[in-house]
Amino acid sequence: MNLLKTAIINSIINIMRNKVINILSLGIIAFTLLIFGIFNYLSLNIENFTQNFSKNIVAIFYFNEGVEKKLIDDLTKRLENNVLVDSVTYFSENQSEIQFTREFPELKYILNEFKSSPFPSSIELKFKEKKKNTKITSLIEEIGKLSIVESKQVNLDWAEKITTLSRFITIAGIFLSGILIFISIFIIFNIIKINIYYRKEEISILRLVGATDWYIRIPFLIEGGILGFFGSIFASIILFTLLKLIPIYARSVIELSKGVLSFDFIPTSIFIRLIILGTSIGFFSSLFSIRKFLKN
Amino acid sequence: MIEFYHVYKQYIKNQFAISDISISIEKGEFIFLTGASGAGKSTFLKMIYKEEVPSRGQILINSMNLNLLPDNKLYKLRRDIGIVFQDFKLLENRTIYENVAIPLIARNEKKAIVDKMVINALTLVGLTHRRNYFPTHVSGGEQQRVAIARAIVGNPKIIIADEPTGNLDTELSINIIKIFERININGITVLIATHDNNILKLFPKRILRLDKGMLVSDIGIGGIS
Structure with missing residues (x-):
């Protein structure tokens, strides 16, 4: 010492x-x-x-114009039963328009040029998983390929x-x-x-x-x-x-x-x-x- | 006890600094080692504290064979030997007290013991009043006495001094040798290398004379031994 x-x-x-x-x-x-x-x-x-960020993996699927509501409801129900999915929220054309107006009020005048809503109806899918995995990716791919779906947007890409x-x-x-x-x-x-x-x-x-x-x-x-x-x-x-x-x-x-x-x-x-x-x-x-x- | 058995030291091929020296020095002896410059005096002394190792032969210090002593145990040998150099080898940035205390601090001695032993050593060389001075602030003779105090402070069994009076005038040299005599009285073996004939005449002791690395004479107090 x-x-x-x-x-x-x-x-x-x-x-x-x-x-x-x-x-x-x-x-x-x-x-x-x-x-x-x-x-x-x-x-x-x-x-x-x-x-x-990965807690909120969200995928939005935009539907083709004029798709029957029943088909969307069927898909929503099917997804709600999926173990990977936390919640499914449906947005009609009008709801999407309201949301756009709320987020970008200065661009509201553009919408006035349209007779009907220019936004497609959509569903927002929230997943339970915190991190990306192959099951989530394949489910997103599978839904994206459906004929009623026009396009998709996934915040997973950001992550x-x-x-x-x-x-x-x-x-x-x-x-x-x-x-x-x-x-x-x-x-x-x-x-x-x-x-x-x-x-x-x-x-x-x-x-x-x-x-x-x-x-x-x-x-x-x-x-x-x-x-x-x-x-x-x-x-x-x-x-x-x-x-x-x-x-x-x-x-x-x-x-x-x-x-x-x-x-x-x-x-x-x-x-x-x-x-x-x-x-x-x-x-x-x-x-x-x-x-x-x-x-x- | 210091024993040399057919010891050689060679630095350059075909040239021996020490050549076939066999000698025995008893405990408590006072010995002068003499010879011209380059005769091998310093090499002889350095081999005792294993600063140099023999090229051939055996050296035993207090029955310890130096050839068998590993480097990490060298400190055990050196704690038994006090060394005094011609150039003093004092640390200029330490006080006289601190310089003398070095061997004890290196041995992890307690402060109270260090204090006591340093004062004893400085008293023996007559320098207690200078203990707080730095070496550069005292004379050459006093610096040599500090070096002697550092050599004796740890109660060694052997004192080795390489030309301790080399830089001093006759009067100071005599005083220094007298200090070594006082140390020797306590049973410590003293081995001094010198080429000062006055000292050899004034202090009748056993004299070992070296020439070109060879021991040419071993003269006891009463004549050739």
Whole structure:
């Protein structure tokens, strides 16, 4: 315990002795981890959004003009009995027109040009399943092929596109973070190397007076760990501040994202990941450096 | 006890820094190791604390065969040996007290014990009043005394000093050797490399003379042994 305390004190003293280089490296590590944190946040947020989005998988089927109401009722009944379906809502031509007028009042004048409603009757199908599956897809396909159905619109396509985007962001994040993490490892590796050379005389004296290898090595390991830990703390603070500031100063960005990025959703797991990653990077980079440069 | 059995050290092909040395040094002896520059004095001393390893032969320190001592157990040997260098090897950014405390802190000794032992060592070399000074703020002779205090602070069984008076004038050199004599009285084996003939004359001790890596004479206090 005493040994660990001494090692921690020595590590802090050593960091303070090389302030400029250590602060610089801390900044680079914080930046690297911030990039990792941002991608992690985007990925988690979009994943969260798609999960919420898929609760409401909705398919709308538009019918051909003049289709008998009985055929539509038969289809509605059949669908209501389907285990996949949560609810079926019928919209007549007039209901669709009213809905359009309500949503786009400024375009109401266009409808005045038509003698009868230009909208086809339709049914809106809500599914119970939270995620897309082959059963839902084949049911949608099956209904879409019916002769009474003119066209279909499925919000599942949206979910798929967002999932693809999420995957892309995750891959891009892993790639970019991978490069930056490698750079961080390289930086800490070299900082520890510089510190070893800077304290070469002290290390040689310690060896000659009977210090064990671990007594000499542990402060360097702790040094790497401290750099990584505080780098990740800074990255977490910056990330948290950014996420809190964006809703205040960049409202238009949030509106543009149409709810895909919810800045209210700040999972703590991101910060835990950042701190574990940062400390591990520091510790292991230091270990590699010690193994290479601190030989007997 | 220090025992050398047919020890050789070769850095360059066909050139021996140490050549076929066999010798035995008893516990509590005071020995001068002498010879011209390049005679092999430093190599001989370095082999005792395994800073150098023999190319051939065996070295035993307190019955411990150094050839069989792995690197990760080297600290056990070095805790039994106090080393004093000609260039002192003091850390300039630490106070005299901190420099002397290094061996004890490296052994994870408690603060109270460190305090007591450092003060004892500084008292022996007459430097307690300088304990809060930095090495660069004291004279060369005092720096050497700090180095001696650091060597003895951990109660070693052997003290090795490589040209400890090399940078000092005659009066200071005599004082330094007197300190080693005081240390030796406590039963610690002292081995000093020097080429200062005045010192050899003033302090009649066993003298080992090296020439081109070979032990050319081993003169006891009372004559050739």
